[in-house]
Amino acid sequence: MVAAETAISDIDGREGVLSYVGYDIHDLAPNATFEETCYLLHNLELPNEQQLEEIKEQLGREREPNDFVMELMPQLSQNTAPMSMLRTACSASSARDPDGWDTSEGANYRKAMRLIAVFPTLVAYYDRLRKGHPLVRSDASLSLAANFLYMLKGDKADDEEARIFDICLTLHADHTMNASTFAARVCAATLSDIHSAVTAGIAALKGPLHGGANEQVMRMIKEIKEPSKARDYIINRLRNKEKVMGFGHRVYKTEDPRATHLRRMAKELAEKSGDGNNYEISQEIEKAVMDEKGIYPNVDFYAASVYGYLKIPTDLFTPVFACSRVSGWTAHVREQYADNRLIRPDHAYVGPERRSWKPLSQR
DSSP states (O other): OOOOOOOSEEEEEETTTTEEEEEEHHHHHHHOOOOHHHHHHOOOOOOOOHHHHHHHHHHTTTOOOOOHHHHHHHHHHHSHHHHHHHHHHHHHHGGTTTTTTOOOOHHHHHHHHHHHHHHHHHHHHHHHHTTTTTOOOOOOTSSHHHHHHHHSSSSOOOHHHHHHHHHHHTTTOOOHHHOOOOOOHHHHTTTTTTHHHHHHOOOOOOOOTTTTHHHHHHHHHHHHHHHHHHHHHHOOOOOTTOOTBBBBOOOOOSSHHHHHHHHHHHHHHHHHHHHHHHHHHHHHHHHHHHHHOOOOOOOOHHHHHHHHHHOOOOOHHHHHHHHHHHHHHHHHHHHHHHHHOOOOOOOOOSOOOOOOOOEEEEE
């Protein structure tokens, strides 16, 4: 069953091809910036120089949460898990959005840009508040990727690290009708507002069968500790019929094309750091799983090593994924609004046949 028609992205699982609006991810990853990718997903064309400057300026201007959300952040940082914070903060952001409850096309585009711009700030502020560190305010001269690393860590990332994180954001920006995107579109199809639809997407991503695999990969790497122990660890898990996170995909029958780039970037960061342990463990895990099961790594597997080398806390991996995917969620929501039909799937009833009513005294 086709849930919706879309012009935003497409997958050829047999050939291992992911494309955004017709552009192969292998062309976009090394060439496009995340800002260009956001423009592409929302406008279905790559920007020219003026259009790129406009969206960069817009995303740079909208990075700070509104006052209402900022009042909530200290409590959220001390009392909620990262994805719960993001879900609640996204919903709360609607309360004082400058466009109010205007649902026109122009207002929804501006709201989409605000959500894309503010998500990284929410994640960075959450982490610094829970650690008792002073907040680092946004630097509009930096790209969205570079600014997030700066706000999270307090020091500006070098050009190589900023570019690698920028590529990560592009790789995670959209992936057709996955669970969270579908949830966002179902919500939007009722003509609920864009903040509600994106909140539905976050809620779906929060589930461990959708988001969170990259976090589990890093925990597995830390548990293994050294490359020589990886193969036995994997064999034992497989013998015990335990899942090895970061492998296999419901769509791809070959390597996830995003994993190709993340593997390369993990290697580059390992060499740059002078500590190749996590990357080498990842390599040994990949070899063991391929030898034993013939299963390819997916986007989550090497993303864990990349984020680890960028010193992003492990429990922020899924919120960081959302910082990228919000570009796709909002593009899909706007596409749903543009030619809306209520999404109402059919069902297969498996309950009892028709029965006769019995009075309470006869039951």
